[in-house]
Amino acid sequence: MKLPARTALATLAAALVTLTACAPQTSGGTATADEKTGTLRVWLFQEVANKPKEQVVDRVVAAFEQQHAGAKVEVEYIPVDSRAQRIKAAFNDPASAPDLVEYGNTDTASYVKDGGLADVTAEFGAWPEAKDTDPAARASVTVGGKVYGAPFFVGVRALYYRTDVFRELGLAAPRTQAELIATAKKVRKARPELYGLAVGGAYTYGALPFIWAHGGELATAEGDSYRSAIAGEAARKGITAYTSLFGDDNCPAAKCAEMGGNATVTAFASGKAAMAIGGDFSHAAVEAGAVKGKYAVVPLPGTTPGSIAPAFAGGNNIGVLRSTRHRTLAVDLMKALAGKDTQARLFDALGFLPTYTDVRRQAAQKQPFVQPFIDTLGAGARFVPASAGWGRIDASLVLPTMFQEVVSGRKDVRTASGDAARKMDAAFAAAG
Amino acid sequence: MTLTATRPGKGSGAARPRRSAPRRTGRGTGRRGGRRAGSAWTPWLYLLPALAVLGGLLVYPLYQLGLISFLEYTQAQVSGGRPTSFRGFGNYTDLFSDPQFRQVLLATVLFAAACVVATLAVGCALAVLLTRVRALPRLALMLAALGAWATPAVTGSTVWVFLFDPDHGPVNRLLGLGDFSWTYGRYSAFALVLMEVVWCSFPFVMVTVYAGIRAVPAEVLEAAALDGASPWRTWRSVTAPMLRPVLVVVTIQSIIWDFKIFTQIYVMTGGGGIAGQNLVLNVYAYQKAFASSQYSLGSAIGVVMLLILLAVTLVHLRLLRGQGEEER
Numbered sequence: 001m002k003l004p005a006r007t008a009l010a011t012l013a014a015a016l017v018t019l020t021a022c023a024p025q026t027s028g029g030t031a032t033a034d035e036k037t038g039t040l041r042v043w044l045f046q047e048v049a050n051k052p053k054e055q056v057v058d059r060v061v062a063a064f065e066q067q068h069a070g071a072k073v074e075v076e077y078i079p080v081d082s083r084a085q086r087i088k089a090a091f092n093d094p095a096s097a098p099d100l101v102e103y104g105n106t107d108t109a110s111y112v113k114d115g116g117l118a119d120v121t122a123e124f125g126a127w128p129e130a131k132d133t134d135p136a137a138r139a140s141v142t143v144g145g146k147v148y149g150a151p152f153f154v155g156v157r158a159l160y161y162r163t164d165v166f167r168e169l170g171l172a173a174p175r176t177q178a179e180l181i182a183t184a185k186k187v188r189k190a191r192p193e194l195y196g197l198a199v200g201g202a203y204t205y206g207a208l209p210f211i212w213a214h215g216g217e218l219a220t221a222e223g224d225s226y227r228s229a230i231a232g233e234a235a236r237k238g239i240t241a242y243t244s245l246f247g248d249d250n251c252p253a254a255k256c257a258e259m260g261g262n263a264t265v266t267a268f269a270s271g272k273a274a275m276a277i278g279g280d281f282s283h284a285a286v287e288a289g290a291v292k293g294k295y296a297v298v299p300l301p302g303t304t305p306g307s308i309a310p311a312f313a314g315g316n317n318i319g320v321l322r323s324t325r326h327r328t329l330a331v332d333l334m335k336a337l338a339g340k341d342t343q344a345r346l347f348d349a350l351g352f353l354p355t356y357t358d359v360r361r362q363a364a365q366k367q368p369f370v371q372p373f374i375d376t377l378g379a380g381a382r383f384v385p386a387s388a389g390w391g392r393i394d395a396s397l398v399l400p401t402m403f404q405e406v407v408s409g410r411k412d413v414r415t416a417s418g419d420a421a422r423k424m425d426a427a428f429a430a431a432g
Numbered sequence: 433m434t435l436t437a438t439r440p441g442k443g444s445g446a447a448r449p450r451r452s453a454p455r456r457t458g459r460g461t462g463r464r465g466g467r468r469a470g471s472a473w474t475p476w477l478y479l480l481p482a483l484a485v486l487g488g489l490l491v492y493p494l495y496q497l498g499l500i501s502f503l504e505y506t507q508a509q510v511s512g513g514r515p516t517s518f519r520g521f522g523n524y525t526d527l528f529s530d531p532q533f534r535q536v537l538l539a540t541v542l543f544a545a546a547c548v549v550a551t552l553a554v555g556c557a558l559a560v561l562l563t564r565v566r567a568l569p570r571l572a573l574m575l576a577a578l579g580a581w582a583t584p585a586v587t588g589s590t591v592w593v594f595l596f597d598p599d600h601g602p603v604n605r606l607l608g609l610g611d612f613s614w615t616y617g618r619y620s621a622f623a624l625v626l627m628e629v630v631w632c633s634f635p636f637v638m639v640t641v642y643a644g645i646r647a648v649p650a651e652v653l654e655a656a657a658l659d660g661a662s663p664w665r666t667w668r669s670v671t672a673p674m675l676r677p678v679l680v681v682v683t684i685q686s687i688i689w690d691f692k693i694f695t696q697i698y699v700m701t702g703g704g705g706i707a708g709q710n711l712v713l714n715v716y717a718y719q720k721a722f723a724s725s726q727y728s729l730g731s732a733i734g735v736v737m738l739l740i741l742l743a744v745t746l747v748h749l750r751l752l753r754g755q756g757e758e759e760r
Contacts (some may be wrong), residue, residue, distance in 0.1 A: 088725070092510050110725075114507045115514070201706065254613035255598055257706050388508075395723035397708065404707035408616070 033325045040326055040333055041098035043086070045316065046077040052349035053077075056342060064336050071329050091116035094323030099330040100337070102152060105140035105317050106384055106394065113388035113431060117148040118320040123331045124150065129356070135338050136313035136381040137355040138203030145222065149319030150338035150430045151354035155309045155380055157205060157300070158372045159277045160268055160286060164294045165191065173298045174304045177213060177241055180275075184250045184329035187274040196250040197271035199242065200259030202400040205312045206277040211238030212382055213302045213309035219385040219424060225431070226385045230402070231417040238411050239406065246407040257407045258314050268295075279314070280353055280373040297369070301377040313381035315355070353377070389424070389431035398423045488563060494738075497626055501732040507725035523732040532708070533716070534732075540691065540712040541740075543622055547690035550630045552683065555637025558725055560667075562642045574639075581635035589699035592628045618709040625696050625710070632696075637682045644678035645671060684745055691741055694718065713737055 017314050047053050054077070061073045074099070078086050083103075090097035091114050103111060111117050120361055124130050124147040137151035159180070161173060169190050174180035184196025200206065211218070216235025219226040246253045251273075259267075261277075268276035270290025277300060278286065286295065299308040318338045320330045336342065343354040347363045353373060354360045385389050393399070402420035405411040411419070476543075501523055501743040527533050558577070562570050580588070595603050598611040614624045648671055656666045672679070694714040697704065704711040705721070713733060721730020 088507060088510070091507070110507070114510075114725075186543040202702070252611075255611070258615060258702055260702075392724040393727070395725075396719055397703070401707045408706055409708060 004007055034327045035325055036328065038326055038329075039074055041070045041101065042073060042075045042100045042333070042337075043078050043085065043090075043098045044075060044102045045080050046253060047350065048065070050077055053346070056345045056349050057337070060336050060342050064333055066333065068329060071326075073333065087111070087116070088114070090321065091323075098324050099317075099324040099326055099336055099395075100318060100320055102316050102318050103149075105137075105151070105313075105315050106390065108141060108148060108317065108319075109143050109386045109431075110391035111319070111389045112143045112148050116322060117328065118322045118330075119146050119148060120150075120320060120331055120334070121147040123335075127335055129335070132340070132356040132358050134355060134357050134360075134381075136377070136383055137315065139383045139386065140313060140315065141317050141319075144263075148375055149152050149317040149353035150334050152227065152316045152318045152338050153343065153346060154313050154315035154335055154355050154377065154381075155279050155281050155353065156313060156373050156376050157209070157277050157279045158297050158311070158376050159275060159300045160265075160278045160282075160295055160297050160413065162268075162273075162291060162294055165194070165274045173296070174301055175225075176301050176307075177210065177303055177309065180301055181241065181250075183245060184245060184275060188250050191274070193272075195256070195267060195273040197245055197266035197275040197277075198259070198267040199245045199251050199256055200261060200264045201246070201253075201404040202258035202260040202397070203264055203277075204394075204399045204403075205314065206261055206264065207239075207242045207399070207403060208311035208312050208382070209277075209300050210242040211235050213307075214238035214241065219387075219428065221385075226387050226389065226428045228421040228428070230424060231414070231421040236413050236417055239403070239417055243403060243406045243416075244411070253407045253409075257404050280351065280370055283351065283369065297372045299372050308376055308379035310382045311376045312385050313377065385428075387428055387431050389427035389429075392427040392431070393424050396423070396427075398427075438580070476634065497734050497738075499531055499737050500728050503728050505728040505731075507727075508754050511729070519728070523728050524736075526729065527732050527736070532711075536711045536713055536716045537736075538589055539710075543626070543712060544687065544693070546634075546688040547602050547626055547629045547693070548683065548686045549687050550626060551637055551690070554630055555634040555682070556641050558634065558638045559641035559645060562638070563645050565756070577635035577638055580631055583632060585695035588632050589628055589696050592631075593700050595622055616706060618705065620700050621705050621710050625693075627699050628696050628700065629690060629693060633686065637686065640678055640682050641675065644675045648674050676752065680749070684748060687748070688741055691744075 013333070044057065049361040054075075059074060063283075064121055065071060065073060070088050084107075087103060087107075090101070091111075108117075122153065126142075127150075130150070133151060135320065137154055138147075141147050141149045141151055159173075165187060166172070169187060173181055174183045180197065184198070187194060208218070211230075211234075214234050214237040216232055216238045217229040218235075219228050219230070230239075239402060245251055246256055264273070264276050265278045265282045266289075267273045267287055268278065269282075269286045269291060271290040278297075286292070300311065301307065302309045318334050320327065320334055324330045338355075340354070340356050340359050343352070343356065344362065346352045347354055347359075348366070351367070351370070354363055357378075360374050360377070364371050384394075398420050400415045405416040405419075406413055410416075502519060503509075503523070504517045504519050504522075509516045558573065562573060565573070583591075593615075595601050596614045598604060598613040604610065604612055615621045652670055652674070653666065656670045661669065692714055693712055697712050697715050698718070701710040704715050711736055714737075717730050717733040717737070720726050720733060
């Protein structure tokens with residue numbers, strides 16, 4: 001009778017000891033092997049309509065397996081909503097991690113700091129196709145001068161406007177930001193049921209072009225780290241321009257202060273706004289809305305006539321995980337997936353803008369719709385600071401808070417941008 | 433885990449007859465003194481399965497929470513990019529020197545207090561109403577309350593946001609508020625969330641208090657009536673004291689729930705409201721711990737919340753016990 005109870009006690013005690021003994025987990029990280037055969041696991045993002053992406057990828061994979069005897073490729077499409085958790089989990093547990101991942105380009109610096117991505121600077125430099133990669137896309141895979149992946153596609157925003165409303169009111173597409181703001185207010189005055197230009201207090205990537213167009217910067221590189229420049233004079237001018245669009249004469253603060261990018265595009269697509277700042281990736285949503293056939297797209301104007309406001313170069317990259325046991329194979333597959341041929345096919349299938357300037361030119365000939373977006377990229381798109389601190393700044397909503405503070409009248413531009421700059425500097429300092 | 437869970441269970445079931453055995457031997461011959469020492473441990477042996485489960489599910493996570501709150505532990509440490517280091521009270525000093533944290537803490541305490549008071553008031557009032565109405569309206573009220581209770585928080589919050597939408601919401605149209613935006617102002621946004629919180633948590637209070645009222649013996653109420661007590665006097669001097677244990681439970685439950693509010697704020701104010709005006713501690717901790725991967729700072733916030741809730745609960749229990757003894 002007693003023996004089993006004793007044994008149980010011992011087992012329990014042992015279990016408790018092992019449980020309490022372990023400190024929080026830390027994973028090993030780097031792999032030592034570089035096997036030339038075996039299974040490569042790839043995680044790509046799941047698109048809303050995933051079939052066309054699968055077809056393009058299947059083709060690449062079939063060709064890759066033919067060229068590399070003994071290599072097998074398993075592709076898994078992961079939901080975009082839970083990607084952050086999945087990828088963090090992959091960094092923590094190398095045993096179940098994939099060899100290659102698709103990731104959002106604003107995450108590059110954080111993933112590098114987390115120690116998850118492999119440095120492929122040498123391979124990227126020796127890859128002939130990489131010569132045509134546009135500078136903004138190249139910046140999006142570069143951290144501290146080293147390359148951590150290959151750009152997969154870019155996304156960029158431009159100005160959507162309602163041709164029918166503009167014709168009716170005798171307006172022309174704005175050529176400067178001052179004209180843009182004046183046009184928006186004219187529309188609102190004549191058609192009070194519409195927002196002139198739909199803007200959002202939480203729409204960071206719609207607001208950044210205003211800051212950049214006025215010569216402002218988010219942050220400037222200082223040695224290995226960054227220093228916030230959001231409270232600089234030029235940046236403040238941009239913030240003033242953007243926040244002047246909130247009000248009863250364009251987009252009432254009570255409604256627009258809390259809007260994000262999707263909400264502004266939805267407002268435009270449903271016919272509630274005469275203009276909106278939308279991406280090439282918003283095209284399908286607008287086409288599906290009430291304004292189909294009644295709109296056009298031009299690059300978002302800069303401060304001087306004919307200039308284009310620098311846009312944020314969003315998009316995704318493909319990277320090799322540091323924990324891969326098939327480094328050479330994984331890098332080859334990365335080149336195949338992010339190569340010119342695949343990007344051209346992805347554009348045809350899904351409208352993803354290629355990251356190579358020459359492939360993009362060909363794309364514009366096939367689909368004139370993307371021309372304004374390509375012009376925007378050609379005028380020089382910008383990227384967020386390549387620091388892991390950016391991840392924290394983004395997650396703690398520093399910039400939306402700043403815009404909302406100004407828009408709701410809580411703080412003036414100088415105070416709000418000063419506070420935001422302090423928070424950014426703290427995040428950059430913590431990221432080291 | 434299955435091994436450790438079943439083994440002691442089997443042992444305790446089969447060992448029951450043994451309990452009388454040592455007593456007999458002790459009284460009889462007095463030999464094998466070691467037996468008595470063994471019997472002192474016996475209750476603990478029986479408690480072990482429960483303790484093991486509690487330890488695994490409660491103590492261990494709390495231990496980890498506390499430990500992480502003293503470390504520098506971000507995503508870089510988790511995935512092995514950088515070594516984990518000990519920071520002492522560094523995370524706590526960071527936290528309390530952050531003016532936003534202090535402001536969020538204050539907002540959370542006030543908001544939770546308002547929610548608890550409102551929930552208890554509505555719940556108790558409706559419970560009393562339930563005892564006064566006929567069967568059919570009672571059934572209707574019960575069903576409506578259970579419906580609100582059964583609605584998942586995310587669904588409930590989304591529906592409320594839609595109901596109060598400035599452009600398409602029926603509430604503004606009914607009240608003639610035009611395109612008034614509830615989530616724009618700090619207080620109106622908190623008020624909106626408060627209404628939703630009360631809506632989804634009053635049924636628990638109502639049902640529990642109703643059950644408590646029903647359990648009050650009819651003779652006592654009859655005696656009060658014979659003594660000529662008014663309804664208010666009856667409630668204050670007879671029903672409420674007899675309901676005290678029930679009220680303690682619902683109050684503490686409500687405090688804990690309302691202090692930990694997350695879903696309603698996160699969904700209804702879009703993750704903390706305009707410029708973070710509607711942040712509460714849990715949403716703030718989420719921003720710090722998960723969205724920006726500062727797990728150690730998030731843990732420190734968790735520990736602070738735990739301590740506050742423990743303190744509130746202890747003080748509340750203490751006060752109630754004191755009152756009870758005075759009256760007796």
